[in-house]
Amino acid sequence: MALSSRLVICDDCDTVYRMPVLGRGEVARCARCGAVLARYHRFGLDALAALVLAALLLFIQGNIWPVVTLALNGQQNSTTLWGMILIMWQDHSQVVSVITAVTLFFFPLFNMLTLGWLLFFGRQGRQAPGFRTLMLAMHYLGPWTMSEVFVLGALVAMVKAKAYFEVLPDAGIYAYAALTLFITLFAGIDLRRLWDIVPGRRT
Amino acid sequence: MTALPRAEQLGLIGCTVCGLVSRAPDFDDAGCSRCGSALRRRKTASLSRTWALLIAAFIAYVPANVLPIMRTASLGDIDDNTILSGVLELWNKDSQALAVIVFSASIVVPMLKFFALLVLLICVHRRSHWAQPQRAKLYRLIELIGHWSMLDVFVVALLTALVRFNLLSSVEPLPGVIFFGLTVVLTMFASLSFDPRLTWDDEEPHD
Numbered sequence: 001m002a003l004s005s006r007l008v009i010c011d012d013c014d015t016v017y018r019m020p021v022l023g024r025g026e027v028a029r030c031a032r033c034g035a036v037l038a039r040y041h042r043f044g045l046d047a048l049a050a051l052v053l054a055a056l057l058l059f060i061q062g063n064i065w066p067v068v069t070l071a072l073n074g075q076q077n078s079t080t081l082w083g084m085i086l087i088m089w090q091d092h093s094q095v096v097s098v099i100t101a102v103t104l105f106f107f108p109l110f111n112m113l114t115l116g117w118l119l120f121f122g123r124q125g126r127q128a129p130g131f132r133t134l135m136l137a138m139h140y141l142g143p144w145t146m147s148e149v150f151v152l153g154a155l156v157a158m159v160k161a162k163a164y165f166e167v168l169p170d171a172g173i174y175a176y177a178a179l180t181l182f183i184t185l186f187a188g189i190d191l192r193r194l195w196d197i198v199p200g201r202r203t
Numbered sequence: 204m205t206a207l208p209r210a211e212q213l214g215l216i217g218c219t220v221c222g223l224v225s226r227a228p229d230f231d232d233a234g235c236s237r238c239g240s241a242l243r244r245r246k247t248a249s250l251s252r253t254w255a256l257l258i259a260a261f262i263a264y265v266p267a268n269v270l271p272i273m274r275t276a277s278l279g280d281i282d283d284n285t286i287l288s289g290v291l292e293l294w295n296k297d298s299q300a301l302a303v304i305v306f307s308a309s310i311v312v313p314m315l316k317f318f319a320l321l322v323l324l325i326c327v328h329r330r331s332h333w334a335q336p337q338r339a340k341l342y343r344l345i346e347l348i349g350h351w352s353m354l355d356v357f358v359v360a361l362l363t364a365l366v367r368f369n370l371l372s373s374v375e376p377l378p379g380v381i382f383f384g385l386t387v388v389l390t391m392f393a394s395l396s397f398d399p400r401l402t403w404d405d406e407e408p409h410d
Binding site: 007008009011012013014015016031032033034035068070079084087088091095096097099100103132135136139143144146149150152153154155156157158159160161163164165167192195 | 206207208209210211213215216217219220221222223224237238239240275277289292293296298301304305308335336339340342343346349350351353354355356357358359360361362363364365366367369372376381384391395399400402403
């Protein structure tokens, strides 16, 4: 049923094109609606795998280092991300606590591990075990990754908390800010190229 | 428009998940041979689903703005904040840049989303040719910025946790923030269920 993979159909308006060969920095846009059809792959699969590894290191740092220090009554209190999540849970803000844990911990972790897993095998020209399920999961979860919004939210919350006491940013929040840049970069990656990996052939 | 043939005219169908181009199957419920996703010419019941979600989102948007989203208590001084009063507070406390960011995320973005989806839906119903490229751009814009509205929900969440450390004051989330979160999630579902290809369909809307 499948036809030549040289054809591409615009997602936004259903126009059919022959897949163009793109040079460095080139982007193919739909002539009808202007949507991006294909981009030149600036990063090879090896480079992407390296980026995922770097993001994972930042994620670990962001989670083991405290995110903020609070200074009140001459006392200094540091808290990590999970410290915050647990405090909210114990304080009858379970809904908010779960949203926090999912957005800032489970989603990014799942994203990075999955991407790493897919790329690890993709680099060898193979499809990872569970390839189809994971690719579908990435496709459907994509719009719900909101870590970058959360980091900005943290900044606003810190400014507002200054009404009550001194809040100082800690190393963890900088790690998360850097991680945000990586996550934004990942969001721009066209995962579809992984579908095109034919077993046994390196792309 | 022979220069720009559409999938239907060529008897083709594109998988919206993996991008594989297949010959259009002559039976329903066909799956993509590569990723197994259902091959659909257009998203199922796109217009009625988008309308339903949009209206639900709008209903939730009213309490989200009217009800306070958080209560701050400091030395017996209780103060309930709505989304708008939170923005004003930031502005008055010399954080104008942040006030503008929060105002954009919490008020401009949801409004823009309501307005944009309304325009897109009405134009599809009227089978309008008006500003098709601009409407395509508008859809891509709301897809890109939609989730930023979650900002205020996160601010309330984090502020609640932070202020716990100060025994003399407290911040607690109030129902308004749940309604606001609900509005954002519903508008995200609404824009996901809208099929931008309908903008370019001249024939009967597929509903």
